[in-house]
Amino acid sequence: MVLKESIGEKIFKVCNYTFLTFLGFSTFYPFFYILILSFNDGYDALKGGLYFWPRVFTLQNYIKAFEDPLILNAFGISLFRTVVGTFLAVLLTALAGYALARKDLPGRGIITFFFFFTTIFSGGLIPFFILLRSLHLTRSVWIYVLPYLYSFFNIVIMRTYFQTIPDEMRESAVIDGCGELGIFLKIYLPLSGPMLATITLFYGVGHWNDWFVGAFFVSDKSLKPAATLLQKILSETNFEQATDTNRMNFNINRAKTTPEALRMAFLMIITFPIICVYPFLQKYFVKGVMIGSVKG
Amino acid sequence: MKIRSSTSTRNKVLSNKKTWKRMYDYRVLYLFLLPAIIFFFIFGYIPMYGLTLGFKEFRFDTGILMSPWVGLKYVKRFFSYFQFWTLIRNSFFISFIKMFFGFPAPIILALLLNEVRSTKFKRTFQTVSYLPYFVSWVVVATMFSKFLSPNQGLFNDIRMALGKEPIFFLGQVKYFYIVIVTSDIWKNIGFSSIIYLAALSSISPNLYEAASIDGAGKWKQVLHITLPGIMPTVGILFILSMGSLLKAGYEQIILFQQPPTIPVSEVLETYSVKVGLQQGQYSYATVVGLFQSVVSLIIIVTTNTIARKVSDTSLW
Numbered sequence: 001m002v003l004k005e006s007i008g009e010k011i012f013k014v015c016n017y018t019f020l021t022f023l024g025f026s027t028f029y030p031f032f033y034i035l036i037l038s039f040n041d042g043y044d045a046l047k048g049g050l051y052f053w054p055r056v057f058t059l060q061n062y063i064k065a066f067e068d069p070l071i072l073n074a075f076g077i078s079l080f081r082t083v084v085g086t087f088l089a090v091l092l093t094a095l096a097g098y099a100l101a102r103k104d105l106p107g108r109g110i111i112t113f114f115f116f117f118t119t120i121f122s123g124g125l126i127p128f129f130i131l132l133r134s135l136h137l138t139r140s141v142w143i144y145v146l147p148y149l150y151s152f153f154n155i156v157i158m159r160t161y162f163q164t165i166p167d168e169m170r171e172s173a174v175i176d177g178c179g180e181l182g183i184f185l186k187i188y189l190p191l192s193g194p195m196l197a198t199i200t201l202f203y204g205v206g207h208w209n210d211w212f213v214g215a216f217f218v219s220d221k222s223l224k225p226a227a228t229l230l231q232k233i234l235s236e237t238n239f240e241q242a243t244d245t246n247r248m249n250f251n252i253n254r255a256k257t258t259p260e261a262l263r264m265a266f267l268m269i270i271t272f273p274i275i276c277v278y279p280f281l282q283k284y285f286v287k288g289v290m291i292g293s294v295k296g
Numbered sequence: 297m298k299i300r301s302s303t304s305t306r307n308k309v310l311s312n313k314k315t316w317k318r319m320y321d322y323r324v325l326y327l328f329l330l331p332a333i334i335f336f337f338i339f340g341y342i343p344m345y346g347l348t349l350g351f352k353e354f355r356f357d358t359g360i361l362m363s364p365w366v367g368l369k370y371v372k373r374f375f376s377y378f379q380f381w382t383l384i385r386n387s388f389f390i391s392f393i394k395m396f397f398g399f400p401a402p403i404i405l406a407l408l409l410n411e412v413r414s415t416k417f418k419r420t421f422q423t424v425s426y427l428p429y430f431v432s433w434v435v436v437a438t439m440f441s442k443f444l445s446p447n448q449g450l451f452n453d454i455r456m457a458l459g460k461e462p463i464f465f466l467g468q469v470k471y472f473y474i475v476i477v478t479s480d481i482w483k484n485i486g487f488s489s490i491i492y493l494a495a496l497s498s499i500s501p502n503l504y505e506a507a508s509i510d511g512a513g514k515w516k517q518v519l520h521i522t523l524p525g526i527m528p529t530v531g532i533l534f535i536l537s538m539g540s541l542l543k544a545g546y547e548q549i550i551l552f553q554q555p556p557t558i559p560v561s562e563v564l565e566t567y568s569v570k571v572g573l574q575q576g577q578y579s580y581a582t583v584v585g586l587f588q589s590v591v592s593l594i595i596i597v598t599t600n601t602i603a604r605k606v607s608d609t610s611l612w
Contacts, residue, residue: 048453216569263438
């Protein structure tokens with residue numbers, strides 16, 4: 001049915017597109033701006049007026065960032081926790097979701113509630129921290145992995161998706177003599193690629209982005225991930241701004257760049273993997289969010 | 297035949313046996329769940345027990361279990377803390393304004409996007425709008441502080457070009473809430489709109505067709521079809537966000553907090569982090585956290601109960 005648009009609808013359409021374009025631009029531009037600054041000579045950037053394109057192009061900021069042992073080590077920690085933490089979390093979450101997807105499992109409701117209750121009531125930060133300390137996790141890299149193996153939301157996503165797989169698949173596998181583990185590995189996992197991609201993204205991004213644990217639970221400098229390092233730099237520069245001491249405390253080996261430009265490069269390196277990954281998983285996580293939000 | 301007298305007990309025994317037998321049949325599935333049960337017990341329920349620390353004097357050598365009870369000592373101390381009401385006010389106020397502006401924002405965005413006919417435009421916009429959700433608060437805070445910086449920050453560049461004095465935005469009380477709300481919406485609006493867009497796409501096109509045949513204009517259609525169509529989704533998410541009414545979002549606040557803005561930005565969570573994790577007053581900080589957990593729980597249960605009574609949308 002094609003109806004002629006009224007004048008009011010035409011005006012709305014123009015306003016709508018304009019507004020959305022503006023909103024999209026204001027989301028995208030900050031990232032672009034940081035990108036420009038990270039590729040521009042630090043001293044040149046001090047003159048200001050950089051908005052759309054690098055003026056004095058340089059790779060120095062990135063080279064310096066990758067030469068810094070502290071930054072490299074922090075990325076090593078981030079990489080470890082993201083890869084290991086995400087892999088274990090996805091595997092265990094899928095197993096739990098598979099078991100809970102069975103409507104005939106005795107005690108299914110009780111177990112689900114046992115998990116769910118932790119999302120609406122918690123002990124708070126301090127008892128959690130004391131627990132981590134008494135488990136001797138605060139001096140180990142596993143502090144980033146073990147306490148973050150499950151998220152209730154992701155269990156629900158997996159469970160709900162597994163429930164959409166027809167029971168006949170399982171029954172025919174049972175006749176073929178498959179055990180539960182066999183069914184899980186051979187039938188359910190291969191069929192749920194999109195959902196596995198979704199929770200992998202959620203867990204992975206959570207690990208990569210987390211700065212809080214490293215900042216407040218861990219004291220050992222060599223155990224701090226990249227996001228925590230960025231937070232430390234941020235609070236220091238903010239302090240400088242707050243106390244109005246705009247000192248450029250660069251040392252000799254960093255003479256080719258400024259701390260500010262180095263920071264921008266660091267920011268870009270942290271953001272880059274995310275920009276690379278998430279657009280490809282978009283259609284999957286959109287589905288995942290929808291599934292997770294429907295009351296299972 | 298003698299057994300007749302005890303049929304009921306026998307049935308019980310039998311059904312118990314059945315239950316155990318059935319559970320034994322499912323043993324592999326329980327094994328799949330075992331790590332999760334252990335995990336939630338350790339990291340979820342043990343800290344809940346740890347809340348007793350608020351009524352004890354923490355001793356490093358013995359841990360929470362063996363620490364001596366001190367009754368309401370720390371509860372009283374917290375209630376008599378001279379900035380107690382400031383903390384409560386800030387927590388509620390920050391959560392409230394974030395919700396007041398942040399809750400409707402993704403709904404409005406979804407409604408606007410729903411009117412866009414060009415698939416290409418829609419998809420590009422969505423891809424871009426999800427990006428901030430996936431980057432860390434640290435990255436967002438660094439960007440904002442860069443943009444708002446008094447030296448070579450974009451906003452102050454514009455101000456200076458207009459011949460005005462640069463402002464240190466993040467160091468001023470009057471701009472703090474604006475920055476918090478704006479950055480929160482900027483980060484989450486795109487991703488939060490996914491759910492609403494899904495709800496919108498599940499509304500049957502027949503309804504719209506029927507309405508337009510009946511002579512309902514665009515506006516009337518939105519009012520009588522679109523909005524009622526997404527109401528259940530809105531309801532569920534509203535209850536969920538009510539639960540975090542006292543959780544002002546400590547990550548964001550810690551990152552944006554500056555010494556001059558502490559009077560308006562210090563909330564229960566940031567205070568708890570400061571006195572607990574930075575000053576080591578564990579018992580006291582536990583009380584602060586407990587206060588928040590209990591109030592949040594009460595709010596979410598109340599909201600859910602009300603929602604169940606007045607509508608058919610509820611979490612449980």
